[in-house]
Amino acid sequence: MDLSNNTIERLCRIFGHLGAIEKTGVEFVSSAELAGALGATSYTVRKDLSLLGITGFTRKGYEVSSLKKELGSKLRLAGRRKACIVGLGRLGSALLDYEKFQEDGFEIVAGFDRSVNKLERIRTHIEVYPVGSMKDVIKEKGIEMGIITVPGEHAQEVADRLTGCGVRGILNFSPVEVSVPDKVVSVNMDFTNALRFIAAKLGG
Amino acid sequence: MDLSNNTIERLCRIFGHLGAIEKTGVEFVSSAELAGALGATSYTVRKDLSLLGITGFTRKGYEVSSLKKELGSKLRLAGRRKACIVGLGRLGSALLDYEKFQEDGFEIVAGFDRSVNKLERIRTHIEVYPVGSMKDVIKEKGIEMGIITVPGEHAQEVADRLTGCGVRGILNFSPVEVSVPDKVVSVNMDFTNALRFIAAKLGG
DNA sequence: TTTTTTTGGTGAAAAATTTCACAAAAATCA
DNA sequence: TGATTTTTGTGAAATTTTTCACCAAAAAAA
Numbered sequence A, B: 001m002d003l004s005n006n007t008i009e010r011l012c013r014i015f016g017h018l019g020a021i022e023k024t025g026v027e028f029v030s031s032a033e034l035a036g037a038l039g040a041t042s043y044t045v046r047k048d049l050s051l052l053g054i055t056g057f058t059r060k061g062y063e064v065s066s067l068k069k070e071l072g073s074k075l076r077l078a079g080r081r082k083a084c085i086v087g088l089g090r091l092g093s094a095l096l097d098y099e100k101f102q103e104d105g106f107e108i109v110a111g112f113d114r115s116v117n118k119l120e121r122i123r124t125h126i127e128v129y130p131v132g133s134m135k136d137v138i139k140e141k142g143i144e145m146g147i148i149t150v151p152g153e154h155a156q157e158v159a160d161r162l163t164g165c166g167v168r169g170i171l172n173f174s175p176v177e178v179s180v181p182d183k184v185v186s187v188n189m190d191f192t193n194a195l196r197f198i199a200a201k202l203g204g
Numbered sequence C: 001t002t003t004t005t006t007t008g009g010t011g012a013a014a015a016a017t018t019t020c021a022c023a024a025a026a027a028t029c030a
Numbered sequence D: 001t002g003a004t005t006t007t008t009g010t011g012a013a014a015t016t017t018t019t020c021a022c023c024a025a026a027a028a029a030a
Helices: A005-024 A031-038 A042-051 A064-074 A090-096 A099-103 A116-121 A131-141 A152-164 A191-202 B005-024 B031-038 B042-051 B064-074 B090-096 B099-103 B116-121 B131-141 B152-164 B191-202
Strands: A081-086 A106-113 A128-130 A145-148 A169-172 A185-188 B081-086 B106-113 B128-130 B145-148 B169-172 B185-188
Touching: A005 A031, A005 A042, A005 A064, A005 B191, A031 A042, A081 A090, A081 A131, A081 A152, A081 B191, A090 A106, A090 B090, A099 A106, A099 B191, A106 A131, A106 B191, A116 A128, A128 A131, A131 A152, A145 A152, A145 B191, A152 A169, A169 B191, A185 B191, A191 B005, A191 B081, A191 B099, A191 B106, A191 B145, A191 B169, A191 B185, B005 B031, B005 B042, B005 B064, B031 B042, B081 B090, B081 B131, B081 B152, B090 B106, B099 B106, B106 B131, B116 B128, B128 B131, B131 B152, B145 B152, B152 B169
Parallel strands: A081 A106, A081 A145, A106 A128, A145 A169, A169 A185, B081 B106, B081 B145, B106 B128, B145 B169, B169 B185
Antiparallel strands: none
């Protein structure tokens, strides 16, 4: 199947939202409710789901737990995935213990930093290493995804290193867009740009 | 002018990238170079800029410093804007001292948390307050933007409070989409969803 | 000076995405 | 039972966004 990025992004959000609904014990959810929680329309939600061949029940909506299961398997969000964080400054070390990742099946299994000093000072139950041991650690632990929290100046270099070690997914928190090989998926989260966007939308 | 969100987002990224170019001392930049740094095409960059009435120089490209200035004024990214952070856990307190914000004209002038205990323990040069004093502090300091770093369960409540205090822009790091009044601009940054997106794109 | 090359500007075409409209199915109600 | 309501599924229409094609201008080269 050939889903657009927009569709994938929405489906992932639906998946996340279903987790929340599940906790409330509600059994069915309509496309309109999902749309509301997403800031989309019910048409879009139904179309997105139908692109995956997922169908609901007339006059009832979609069954929460089976929808979650289907999305999980169709989008491959079901299994556990291992990730590492490179750059253990304030943000990086905050993310080391970000519980939401674990809850969602993303396991942070290693942190890397250049500074041995920093590695020694850090307090976390996750194992941390000097960047030099990246290759070994990534191979050994089977790490698939890398989270970049180094300053912009070093982001590309870290991305190269990560992909060189076989990492196929990159979440980049630095403000520079990193370029990666074709097969690698990279997403940028630039906080400052988000504030700029808000400021621009606000005008005045 | 009526720019699409995509266009606004790209223009903001261009603005950020121009800062980096400026430091290198390069005077002109072509639409193709900008496109490369953005992961867009040169057509798109030129069209985006032309939508703002910004024009470059034949065979030279755009003059870096004046382009930055024009974007800054047209998108209202030039002035300083005050923001606050609500929720001073790991992430929130990391963001309190995120230097990039300050560099870009976004001043974090207050942090809020429910727990007085946390407020006492926190080490930062930015003033922190109990949530109860939000209204006063926001009015007094002229805070325009709020950054939400509380758990999802409380995100909507915090958003309501912020908008109730007159905040018009919200950057929401919690995994739940908050709903805000029409005039308010809100952007969600859901880390977990970014990882999901990467996982879904990777497949396998 | 003339030609060639590079780069922007932009209306038109193409592609992608979203919305609509309405049939079909199931639950509810009279 | 039969009418009514609600909600999905989806092809078609509408809208939005991106890309293309080509001109003009200016710099560089010849």
